[in-house]
Amino acid sequence: xxxxxxxxxxxxxxxxxxxxxxxxxxxxxxxxxxxxxxxxxxxxxxxxxxxxxxxxxxxxxxxxxxxxxxxxxxxxxxxxxxxxxxxxxxxxxxxxxxxxxxxxxxxxxxxxxxxxxxxxxxxxxxxxxxxxxxxxxxxxxxxxxxxxxxxxxxxxxxxxxxxxxxxxxxxxxxxxxxxxxxxxxxxxxxxxxxxxxxxxxxxxxxxxxxxxxxxxxxxxxxxxxxxxxxxxxxxxxxxxxxxxxxxxxxxxxxxxxxxxxxxxxxxxxxxxxxxxxxxxxxxxxxxxxxxxxxxxxxxxxxxxxxxxxxxxxxxxxxxxxxxxxxxxxxxxxxxxxxxxxxxxxxxxxxxxxxxxxxxxx
Amino acid sequence: xxxxxxxxxxxxxxxxxxxxxxxxxxxxxxxxxxxxxxxxxxxxxxxxxxxxxxxxxxxxxxxxxxxxxxxxxxxxxxxxxxxxxxxxxxxxxxxxxxxxxxxxxxxxxxxxxxxxxxxxxxxxxxxxxxxxxxxxxxxxxxxxxxxxxxxxxxxxxxxxxxxxxxxxxxxxxxxxxxxxxxxxxxxxxxxxxxxxxxxxxxxxxxxxxxxxxxxxxxxxxxxxxxxxxxxxxxxxxxxxxxxxxxxxxxxxxxxxxxxxxxxxxxxxxxxxxxxxxxxxxxxxxxxxxxxxxxxxxxxxxxxxxxxxxxxxxxxxxxxxxxxxxxxxxxxxxxxxxxxxxxxxxxxxxxxxxxxxxxxxxxxxxxxxxxxxxxxxxxxxxxxxxxxxxxxxxx
Numbered sequence: 001x002x003x004x005x006x007x008x009x010x011x012x013x014x015x016x017x018x019x020x021x022x023x024x025x026x027x028x029x030x031x032x033x034x035x036x037x038x039x040x041x042x043x044x045x046x047x048x049x050x051x052x053x054x055x056x057x058x059x060x061x062x063x064x065x066x067x068x069x070x071x072x073x074x075x076x077x078x079x080x081x082x083x084x085x086x087x088x089x090x091x092x093x094x095x096x097x098x099x100x101x102x103x104x105x106x107x108x109x110x111x112x113x114x115x116x117x118x119x120x121x122x123x124x125x126x127x128x129x130x131x132x133x134x135x136x137x138x139x140x141x142x143x144x145x146x147x148x149x150x151x152x153x154x155x156x157x158x159x160x161x162x163x164x165x166x167x168x169x170x171x172x173x174x175x176x177x178x179x180x181x182x183x184x185x186x187x188x189x190x191x192x193x194x195x196x197x198x199x200x201x202x203x204x205x206x207x208x209x210x211x212x213x214x215x216x217x218x219x220x221x222x223x224x225x226x227x228x229x230x231x232x233x234x235x236x237x238x239x240x241x242x243x244x245x246x247x248x249x250x251x252x253x254x255x256x257x258x259x260x261x262x263x264x265x266x267x268x269x270x271x272x273x274x275x276x277x278x279x280x281x282x283x284x285x286x287x288x289x290x291x292x293x294x295x296x297x298x299x300x301x302x303x304x305x306x307x308x309x310x311x312x313x314x315x316x317x318x319x320x321x322x323x324x325x326x327x328x329x330x331x332x333x334x335x336x337x338x339x340x341x342x343x344x345x346x347x348x349x350x351x352x353x354x355x356x357x358x359x360x361x
Numbered sequence: 362x363x364x365x366x367x368x369x370x371x372x373x374x375x376x377x378x379x380x381x382x383x384x385x386x387x388x389x390x391x392x393x394x395x396x397x398x399x400x401x402x403x404x405x406x407x408x409x410x411x412x413x414x415x416x417x418x419x420x421x422x423x424x425x426x427x428x429x430x431x432x433x434x435x436x437x438x439x440x441x442x443x444x445x446x447x448x449x450x451x452x453x454x455x456x457x458x459x460x461x462x463x464x465x466x467x468x469x470x471x472x473x474x475x476x477x478x479x480x481x482x483x484x485x486x487x488x489x490x491x492x493x494x495x496x497x498x499x500x501x502x503x504x505x506x507x508x509x510x511x512x513x514x515x516x517x518x519x520x521x522x523x524x525x526x527x528x529x530x531x532x533x534x535x536x537x538x539x540x541x542x543x544x545x546x547x548x549x550x551x552x553x554x555x556x557x558x559x560x561x562x563x564x565x566x567x568x569x570x571x572x573x574x575x576x577x578x579x580x581x582x583x584x585x586x587x588x589x590x591x592x593x594x595x596x597x598x599x600x601x602x603x604x605x606x607x608x609x610x611x612x613x614x615x616x617x618x619x620x621x622x623x624x625x626x627x628x629x630x631x632x633x634x635x636x637x638x639x640x641x642x643x644x645x646x647x648x649x650x651x652x653x654x655x656x657x658x659x660x661x662x663x664x665x666x667x668x669x670x671x672x673x674x675x676x677x678x679x680x681x682x683x684x685x686x687x688x689x690x691x692x693x694x695x696x697x698x699x700x701x702x703x704x705x706x707x708x709x710x711x712x713x714x715x716x717x718x719x720x721x722x723x724x725x726x727x728x729x730x731x732x733x734x735x736x737x738x739x740x741x742x743x744x745x746x747x748x749x750x751x752x753x754x755x
Contacts, residue, residue: 031698043694054699066692204571207655209662235693264649271641275572277629278637279528281728282572284693288724289576292682294664 030055041239044280049247056244060232061096067218069188069230072103077179077187080108080129080137082122084245085190087129087252089233092244093188094133108133109178109187111171112141114150115258122253132251140178142170146327155259157333163259166326172225173314173323179227191231194238194272197283200290201268209295216290226315237283368611375600375608379419382585382596383555386436388427397434404440404551405473406542407465409458409619413557415605416597417441417465418612420555421472437553439473441465442545444538446480449518461619478545480517483537528633529729532573536677546591553592561602561642563595564656569638575725578679580665587668598657674723676730686724 028034028048036046040055047055063069070076078093080086090108097104110126113119123139130137143150155163179187196216203212214220219230233241245252275282308314309321316322389398405420407413420439427435445458459477466475517537524530546554558566563583570579585594597605609615625636632640645652670680683689722730 028698030696033698048699050699054697055695058695058697059693062692062695200571201568204568204656204659205652207659209659212659212663267641267645271637274629274632274637275634278632278634279526279728281574282634284690285574285724285728286572286576288574288686288689289571289579292577292666293579294666295662296664 038243041243041276042237042280042284052240052243053248056236056240057092057095057099060092060236061100063218063235064096064102064232065100067230069219069232070102070104070186073105074103074186075105075107075182075184077107077109077138077175077182077184078135079175079187079189080110080126081190082110082125082129082253083190084241084250084252084254085192085233085238087125087250088241088245088248089188089190090129090133090135091248091250093232094135106133106135107182107184108135108137109175109182109184110137110139111174111178112139112143113167113171114142114152116152118255118258119151121255125251125253128251138178138182140174140181142174145174145177146170146323147331149327149330151259154330157330160259166330167259169322169326173321175229176225176227176314185226186228186230188230188232190233192233192236192238192241193283193287194269196231196234196290197272197286198265198268200286200293201271202265205264205268212290213293213295216287216293235284235287372608372611375415375604376419376422378599379416379596380423382594382598383423386423386553388431388434388436397431400435400437401553402440402549402551403437403553403555404442404542404546404549405555406539406557407441407443407475408557409443409461409617410557411609411615411618412559412562412597412600412602412605414614414617415600415608416555416557417469417473418608418614419596421469424472440545440549440551441473441475442542443475443477444480444541445477446517446534446538448516449480449521449534458619461617465617474549476545476549478541480534480537480541482544483517483541524730526729527631528573528635531633531635532729533676540678543589543591551591553594555594555596557597558595559597559600559602559605560657561653563598563660564653565635565638565642567656567660568641569635570725572634572638573725574728575679575723577667577682578723578725579660580663581667581680583660584665586665601653672721674721674726676722676726679723681721681723683724684721686722686727689724690727 026035028036028051029045030047030051034048034050037049038052039046040052078086078090080090090106093104093106096102097106108126108130110123112123126137126139129135141150151163151167154166158166175187179185199215200212202208203215216234218232218234219228221228244250272283272286275286279285307316307319309316309324310319311324312321314321314323320328386401386403388400390396391398403420405413405417407417424435424437424439443458443462447458462475462477469475517534521530521534524533542554545551566583567579570576570582581588583595586592609618625632625639642653667680667682670682672681672684673679674681
């Protein structure tokens with residue numbers, strides 16, 4: 001004697017719509033006036049374009065206000081790569097800043113890793129964004145920061161394995177240095193909900209207990225960085241970012257980094273895509289799980305001693321910072337290659353990968 | 362993996378791993394009288410899979426050894442419970458779980474007591490089920506639930522038919538199975554339940570609980586410890602599924618293996634979250650063989666934040682530290698239409714005041730029940746019309 005489904009819908013139904021929404025819906029499920037235009041990836045609701053733009057922007061606004069991400073008069077740098085996430089972030093922040101009068105001054109901050117055929121093109125996009133959004137732009141390059149090493153040079157020397165480690169360590173420091181140059185203490189990045197979910201799963205799969213319980217924090221401020229970072233798109237689905245950028249006709253660069261991410265991360269990404277197909281809320285569900293993870297931290301007798309790197313002066317808990325350690329290894333390798341008299345083209349690795357990409361049989 | 366020299370070494374190796382986890386269940390003697398103490402009662406949840414059958418065999422071998430060495434005394438008394446769900450998922454042809462249980466009963470006759478509980482028993486005594494679900498809950502207002510189900514006509518297939526989502530359907534079935542195992546433990550006065558989950562299964566459960574938004578209960582569910590006043594152990598936590606399968610083959614007890622004939626569909630959309638995770642591990646283990654143990658070890662390091670929580674989810678019966686998970690969802694999911702007026706007039710929709718919920722539903726169940734209906738539970742609030750209709754004087 002089960003009762004009919006509709007009479008016993010739990011409260012959840014008002015938040016996430018039931019999957020039994022009739023297919024014959026002829027009006028937008030939110031405004032009930034306009035014709036539905038798309039199916040919302042996050043909820044499955046069939047909604048019109050104005051309602052989509054509204055919920056998309058409003059959710060980011062809610063995230064910003066509920067977490068008090070900004071304060072009036074703050075200068076904030078947007079980590080801009082020219083890709084869809086950071087372009088949408090810059091666009092939405094500009095819109096929200098004007099609509100809700102945050103009183104925040106936004107600056108675009110880009111890192112030039114020196115990857116020919118990828119970053120040089122995407123930086124052109126950022127330069128156009130600078131004019132489109134009327135925001136100042138600062139570009140910091142690996143070459144000028146790290147002994148004339150670009151990512152192409154690094155890959156040419158170390159090969160395709162582990163190059164993301166170098167890029168990650170260098171970028172983190174480069175963003176900090178760029179922010180410092182601009183006198184800014186807060187950088188926002190375009191990490192979206194899919195990225196967050198992927199990080200939670202990756203940390204579980206790799207057993208990275210140092211990061212597992214903190215990786216879902218929306219604001220990260222660690223002792224070894226003078227700059228606070230936050231992720232206003234933490235709850236925004238990647239698919240919705242794509243739709244938003246498309247329908248708003250935003251100018252972005254859509255090529256993936258030619259030094260594609262490690263295979264292991266790729267498997268986690270595929271798993272999340274499949275989970276999302278089976279249950280669209282899976283992405284926020286994983287973030288929710290990640291937020292509840294807690295680990296007992298060992299209380300060390302002495303507090304972490306923060307000093308500055310002997311070589312570059314950057315904040316570091318060790319005598320030499322991680323970037324300088326990596327640089328040391330790279331420089332040692334470069335010296336050996338030169339002594340052996342084997343010359344190399346700095347852009348060889350990237351250029352070759354690029355050429356191979358275009359080969360067809 | 363299977364590089365052991367011979368069968369005996371392999372069997373001994375696996376038994377050693379199980380015994381390490383159950384080192385406390387040895388024969389104890391009273392220090393003053395030197396007489397053996399009354400052994401604790403242990404309940405084994407037997408699903409008739411390779412893993413739980415391996416565990417049964419290992420426990421019986423341990424009992425044998427203890428009786429031999431201690432003049433008939435043992436470190437524990439073994440009970441075995443099987444939840445028969447053949448009315449939901451029929452067993453393969455010619456394989457009646459009751460018949461299999463009967464032969465198990467005969468084989469291990471003097472070593473353990475075997476019982477079989479039909480899955481529909483869950484609704485046989487609603488009051489006890491509700492009591493189980495809400496034991497420890499400080500909310501007393503559940504009388505209306507009991508009234509709804511006292512006629513006892515609800516069957517598990519009835520309830521499952523109301524759940525469209527396959528993941529939620531199988532999750533709910535699992536909740537019922539576990540509830541019945543706990544009920545049996547209470548009835549038999551067992552102080553410990555042993556579960557046959559292998560390391561492979563624990564890794565899958567860790568990932569799938571995470572994917573279902575149930576990350577907060579991972580340490581509570583998957584670590585050895587007290588749940589509902591009964592101690593829970595996973596003695597096979599250091600044994601891989603493939604090893605358990607090999608063990609069953611070697612000891613020639615594979616004729617007892619009986620898995621429900623529920624096959625994962627090939628269409629992605631129709632798969633359950635558990636199917637996806639199981640496939641993921643099957644694929645990734647080839648390239649990264651240590652991943653299963655990494656996940657289990659990582660999960661074991663998580664701190665249990667819910668064990669002392671006073672709120673119990675009305676659906677899964679698990680403790681939850683957040684009474685209003687719907688608020689979290691509401692904050693990140695806007696359900697308003699685009700304003701047709703000046704944006705500055707918009708109402709702030711952050712954290713609207715919500716009534717204390719009548720029933721507490723945890724986040725995992727909140728998303729799982731989306732689109733499902735539970736015949737005996739209603740969380741519908743009174744609408745304005747209903748209240749006016751009832752209280753306004755005409």
